Amino acid sequence: MNVGKMKLNFQQANNRFEILSKNGFALNNLKEEDESVLSEKIRQIFSDLKSKERFGYSFDERLSCKFHSLLKNNDWMKPYLESSYDFWRYFALNIMPREIYERFKGKDNEEGETKESIKSHFFSKPVRIYPFDLYWYYEIMNCGDEEKTLEFMNNDAFSSDTIVALVERTGPLSFRKDLFHEIAVKVADPSLKEKIKNKFGNRKDNFLRTVMVENSLKFLIYQPDLYDGGVEGYVSDLIRNVLGD
Amino acid sequence: MSNFDFGYRTLNDELKKKLFSSTKAPSLDTYFNEDGKNVTLENSFPDDPINISDKNSDWSPLTKGLNTKLKLSLNNLDLLWDAQEGVAYTDSKLGISFTWVSRNAKQRGKASIMEIKSSMEMQNFEFPTQFPPFVFNKEIDFSLDIVLLDKGTPNREFGINNNQGVILGNLLNYRILLSGNGSEFPCVYINEPQKPLWSLKLGFEDVQDQFGYDTVCLCINKGNNDYKYLDKGSSSFDSRLKSEIMAEAISNFVIAVEEDALGESIENPPEGSVLGVERYMVKVHQLDVKRKETILPSIIQSFEKERGIAK
Numbered sequence: 303m304n305v306g307k308m309k310l311n312f313q314q315a316n317n318r319f320e321i322l323s324k325n326g327f328a329l330n331n332l333k334e335e336d337e338s339v340l341s342e343k344i345r346q347i348f349s350d351l352k353s354k355e356r357f358g359y360s361f362d363e364r365l366s367c368k369f370h371s372l373l374k375n376n377d378w379m380k381p382y383l384e385s386s387y388d389f390w391r392y393f394a395l396n397i398m399p400r401e402i403y404e405r406f407k408g409k410d411n412e413e414g415e416t417k418e419s420i421k422s423h424f425f426s427k428p429v430r431i432y433p434f435d436l437y438w439y440y441e442i443m444n445c446g447d448e449e450k451t452l453e454f455m456n457n458d459a460f461s462s463d464t465i466v467a468l469v470e471r472t473g474p475l476s477f478r479k480d481l482f483h484e485i486a487v488k489v490a491d492p493s494l495k496e497k498i499k500n501k502f503g504n505r506k507d508n509f510l511r512t513v514m515v516e517n518s519l520k521f522l523i524y525q526p527d528l529y530d531g532g533v534e535g536y537v538s539d540l541i542r543n544v545l546g547d
Numbered sequence: 548m549s550n551f552d553f554g555y556r557t558l559n560d561e562l563k564k565k566l567f568s569s570t571k572a573p574s575l576d577t578y579f580n581e582d583g584k585n586v587t588l589e590n591s592f593p594d595d596p597i598n599i600s601d602k603n604s605d606w607s608p609l610t611k612g613l614n615t616k617l618k619l620s621l622n623n624l625d626l627l628w629d630a631q632e633g634v635a636y637t638d639s640k641l642g643i644s645f646t647w648v649s650r651n652a653k654q655r656g657k658a659s660i661m662e663i664k665s666s667m668e669m670q671n672f673e674f675p676t677q678f679p680p681f682v683f684n685k686e687i688d689f690s691l692d693i694v695l696l697d698k699g700t701p702n703r704e705f706g707i708n709n710n711q712g713v714i715l716g717n718l719l720n721y722r723i724l725l726s727g728n729g730s731e732f733p734c735v736y737i738n739e740p741q742k743p744l745w746s747l748k749l750g751f752e753d754v755q756d757q758f759g760y761d762t763v764c765l766c767i768n769k770g771n772n773d774y775k776y777l778d779k780g781s782s783s784f785d786s787r788l789k790s791e792i793m794a795e796a797i798s799n800f801v802i803a804v805e806e807d808a809l810g811e812s813i814e815n816p817p818e819g820s821v822l823g824v825e826r827y828m829v830k831v832h833q834l835d836v837k838r839k840e841t842i843l844p845s846i847i848q849s850f851e852k853e854r855g856i857a858k
Binding site for chain 2 (some may be wrong): 306307309311314347380381382385388478479504522524525526527528529530536
C-alpha cells in the first residue's frame with residue numbers, strides 16, 4: 303500500500319467530493335490494486351452488517367470493530383497515519399465513498415442529512431470523517447480484543463452521542479486514551495444507572511457530555527496520574543462531582 | 548497558569564524568578580539512534596517553536612524517530628514550602644511533572660515525575676523522552692509543572708490547595724517542530740551494490756501533491772563502494788560530498804517541479820505540497836528558475852555561505 307500518496311488536503315478533497323457527488327458516489331476503478339482490494343473488503347463488511355442491522359449506533363459499533371481490525375493488522379498502518387486528516391480524507395473519498403454516502407444519505411422515504419452535513423463525514427470536519435470516527439472509537443473503547451470490545455461497546459449506556467462525545471469533542475487539550483477509556487468504563491457502570499436517571503432523566507447522553515466538560519476543567523488543574531487513586535480515582539471523582547454525591 | 552486566578556497559591560513570576568536565579572539556563576539535547584549509536588541533532592532551543600536540524604540532512608522524525616533530553620537546574624526550591632510565599636504545606640511532597648502532547652496526533656503522554664527536595668542547594672534534573680519512528684510528525688508540546696505528590700498537614704487557614712495531583716504552577720513550556728521548514732529532503736538508505744551512490748526519486752503526479760517520501764525521496768546507497776565518504780563513522784567521511792549531493796538533488800528537484808508546473812499560475816500552493824517546498828527552496832537559495840544553468844551553482848554558493856566559506 304503506497305500510503306504516502308493516500309493524502310488529500312481540504313481543497314483536493316472538496317474537488318473530489320464534487321466529482322463523486324455528481325456520480326452518485328460510485329467508485330470508478332482505483333489505480334492501485336491494493337486500494338481496490340481494501341475497498342472491496344470494506345464493501346463486503348458493510349453489506350454484511352447492513353443485512354443484519356439498521357443504520358445507527360449498533361451498526362456503527364460493529365463496523366468500528368471490523369474496520370479497526372481490518373486496518374490495524376497492516377504493516378502500512380503506521381501510528382502517524384491514525385491522526386493524519388489528509389489520510390482519512392483520502393480514505394473516505396477514495397476507498398469507501400459509497401458506504402459513507404449510504405450511511406448518511408437517509409432512506410428513500412425519509413430526509414437524510416444535507417449535502418453540507420454529509421460533506422463533514424467525508425472531509426470538511428476532520429473529527430467527523432466517518433472512517434476516522436470508526437477507527438478512533440475502537441481505539442478508545444479497546445478492551446484487548448474485538449470480542450470483548452464489542453461486548454463493552456454494546457452497553458446500553460452508549461449511543462451515537464457517545465462517539466461524538468469521546469471522539470469528536472476532545473477539545474484543545476487533546477486526549478489520553480487511557481483516561482477516556484476509564485471515563486467510558488465508569489459511565490457504563492450499572493450501579494450508577496439509577497443516579498444517572500434521577501439526575502438526567504431520559505437524556506442519559508447528557509451525563510457523558512457533562513463528565514467530558516468537567517474533565518476539560520479538571521484537567522487544567524490536576525495531573526490524573528498523581529491523583530489519589532490514579533486515573534481511576536480521578537475519573538471516580540469526576541463522576542461524583544457530576545452526580546453530586 | 549499565571550493568567551488565571553485559581554483561588555489558591557500557585558507559582559507566581561516572582562517565585563519562579565528565584566527558582567531560576569544563579570542557575571545554568573535550561574538546555575535541550577536532541578538526537579536519534581542509528582545502528583546502536585546516538586547521533587546528535589542540532590536544535591534552536593529556547594526558540595519558540597524549536598526547529599531541529601541535521602547537519603547531514605538525512606534525519607526525519609518519521610523514519611528515525613527522535614530522542615530528547617531536557618536539562619534543568621533550579622535553586623531555592625525550599626521557597627515552595629515557605630510559609631510566606633510558598634505554594635504547599637511544610638510536610639507535603641512536591642515534584643516536577645514532565646508531560647508532552649501532540650495535538651495533531653491526538654496523543655498525550657503520561658507524566659513522568661521527579662521529586663524535588665526542600666533545599667536551598669541547586670538541584671539538577673533531566674527529563675528524557677523517546678519517540679520511535681513513524682509515530683509523530685508536525686509538532687509536540689512539552690510542559691514542566693510543579694505538582695503536589697503527597698498532601699501535607701494543614702497549618703494555615705487558607706490559600707493552599709492540598710489535593711494530591713494538583714498542578715501548582717508552570718516552570719517551562721516548549722514546542723518542538725518536527726516537520727521542519729521543508730528545507731530538507733526525505734532520505735532513505737538502500738543497499739544495492741553496483742548501483743549509483745545516490746539517486747533522487749520523484750514520484751509526484753501533480754505539483755500540488757503532498758511533499759513526502761513517496762513524492763520526493765533521496766536514496767543513499769550503502770552498497771556503493773563510495774558510501775564510506777558519507778558514513779559519519781568512517782575515517783574517510785567527507786561532509787562536502789554530502790553537501791554536494793544535496794545541492795545537486797535540490798537542483799534536480801527544482802528543475803523537475805518547474806517543468807511540471809509550466810503554464811500553471813499557482814499563487815499560493817497548498818502548505819506542505821511539492822510546489823510549496825520548491826518555492827521555499829527557490830526563495831531560500833535565491834534561485835533564478837528561468838536560467839536553469841545557474842540553479843546548481845547558486846545552491847552550492849548558498850550552502851557555502853551557510854558554512855561561512857563563500858567568497
